[in-house]
Amino acid sequence: MQIKEVKFHASVDSNDLAHKLRQIKEFLNDGHKVKVTLQYRGRENAGYRLGAGLRCLENTAQLEYRETDPLVQWLTLHGHIVCRAQLEHIKDPTARSLLSRALDQCGAEVLVPLQVRERLLGWLFIGHRTTGLPFGQPELENLALMAEHVSTTLENALLYEEVAIQKTLAETLLHSIPTGIIAVDEKGVVRWFNSVAQTIFNLSADSVLGHDAEAVGSHISGQLRGALADEASGQPEEWSDPRTRRVLSVQTRRLEDEGRCLGAVALVQDLTVERMLEAKQEQLERAAFWTELAAAMSHEVRNPLVAIKTFAQLLPERYQDDDFRSEFSQTVNAEVDRLNGIIDQISRFAHPRALELKPTWISHAIQRGLDIALQSGSFAGVWVDTAIEEDLPPVEGDESALSECVAHLITNAMEALAGRENPKIVLAAREFRDGEMPQGISLSVQDNGPGIRPDIRSKVFSPFCTTKARGLGLGLPIVKRTVVDHGGRIQIECSGQGTCVTVLLPSNPRKERHETHTDRGRRSRKP
Structure with missing residues (x-):
């Protein structure tokens, strides 16, 4: 648990207040504590002006002194009463002139500083006595005693005002938090x-x-x-x-x-509105899923059915043709197998088998996935370059599921290279370190194909998203689900020179490292 301090000033603007309130909410939601400091500068930095007076000169109300003013600095430093009759006792001619000018501006004979704990709160200025007599020592002592009481009262009033403002700001803050x-x-x-x-x-x-x-x-x-x-x-x-x-x-x-x-x-x-929006979004996603499933199924199923129907219509006329019957048998069986394959693929996607996690050498999964991809179709003329580091640590994973991931990625890359000149695939695996995953393995499959169209890049991991004439578009969704189930991440980078899919898997550093049987940088061409 951490303690975060958030400071507020009495003059905080609405945008800054809203930003800091969001910070407080996020930090509290994360289970931490927040220390709120309300800063109130008070009047010490606001300058000194006439607060109240009786029979004052007209220009007195216009006078204003800042903390940097020489008069304020002198009163703060010396803190004693200034009497016109005793100015001659001040040896510094500059200070004597400064005080004389201040008395003249106010039309005063005596200036009494109001101080508390070496802090200048203000000062009182007093004109001529109504008796016409000068101020004597007893009167000046009484004024000094009065100044002490006035200073204490004024300090208490300022503190009360500061506490009241802090209380108001704190209440406003707590009421404003959403x-x-x-x-x-x-x-x-x-x-x-x-x-x-x-x-x-x-x-x-x-x-x-x-x-x-x-x-x-x-x-x-x-x-x-x-x-x-x-x-x-x-x-x-x-x-x-x-x-x-x-x-x-x-x-x-x-x-x-x-x-x-x-x-x-x-x-x-x-969370009422948020949950309603989530339910609505889930409903929309479910409707979109079934719509895409229906479209993909109708496309994939229609072709086998058309072939079967065509042969079935010709069967009565050409039943005696041995070659036709043989072709009919082969075609129908092949199309039925294709339909079964579609159903099996959807079933595996909807009901994936439970993973059996154990220490797995990624090089074995890569080789097995490469063999599966090459057996599933004809990819003549495609170069496959492998760059697999030696002594890679094992991953805690399911070798069969990881092999299927590799097979899907290689198959997608090979299909993207159809009709391209000098088609090439680079299959690489190396160890990596970063802040999120202190130690892991990076597996990448890169091709020099046309890349993924910008309009579907954000949808490639969605089921039934495909640009191919055949296929349901379940390859990358299966890959992503498997990678996430292994605690990893998947990234796709596209450019005019091709596509690179990178899978990041956490490794198991406690297990012994393994010498891969695949030579680093081996290059092979698959017929």
Whole structure:
């Protein structure tokens, strides 16, 4: 579990606020904690202007001093009362002139700094006494004592204002987060129920705040009390609220401070719309699947049936023809076998056999897959270059399934090379390392064919997606499913020089490495 600090300033704009709220939501959903810091600069950086006065000069309200102003810096450094009658005691002529000018601007005889813990809050300026007498030492001492009380009162007022602003910003933040937040104290009494939670549960804050957690509902109260007892799993739990008919995801956390339970919080997300969209998308995908299946089946089945029907129609007329009967028998058997093959292919795709995972040498699977591909059709004139590294580690896999993957990839490459000059396939396997998979094997099949059309590149792993005259388009979907079942990934790169399909499989570094029987860089031409 990590703690992420997110800082907010009182003047934060709406876009930055929305971005930081999304960050908080994502971090909380990942099971971490968030420390929110509300930054309020107060008035110390806003400058010094007239706050209140009585019988002041007209231009006094226009005066403004920044922290960098020499007067402010002098008062901060010295912090004592400035009296016009005693300016002669200030030895620095620059400072004496500065203070005299400040008194003249305000029409004052005395300037009293207001300081708290070496921080200048402001100052009081006082004009001539109504008696006309000058300020004496007793009056100046009384003014200094008064300044201490005024400074303390002013500091408390500023602190109260800062706390009030922080409280308002915190409440606004919690109400703005697009997640329902319910917080209870250590006794299970609801202390926070934000506006999103009110909408989700269709309850007002007044009916919940200050009441036991059961006021929200038995399910959510059970989770909160489980968190208080330190029995919460910390993982989101999805459930359907029978009262509101909403699909909700609830994640609870126990709140602690140095091991002492302070309460618990529940983060509630309304997944109703999301689940409805997923169901609709699933329905659309299912409809598209059956539509594509029907189209593929009608295309593949029609050709064998046409051939069988043609021979069946000619059979009564040419039954006595021995050659015809022989051809009829061979053709019908071949087309029936083709239909059975189509049915078997769909059945294997719909009901794949369970994988038998065990340490497997990838070189064996490659050689076996190459043999299967070459036996399935005639690919005369295609060069097959192999570049398989020696001493590759084994993978935890099913050799038969991996061989079938290799066979599909080679078959697709060979079919893409039909009619091309100097057709060539490069079959390579090597060890790789990256951040996601510390150690694994990269298996690639590259051809110099025309590549995959841009309009179908995003669909090549979808069932029944094919540009060939024959075939159901199940090869790459089967490959991807097998690779994912082995904990791997598959990537396709296309260009004007051909297509490269790369399969990344995690290896088993604990097993002994294996000397492949395939020479590295061997080149062979298959007739």
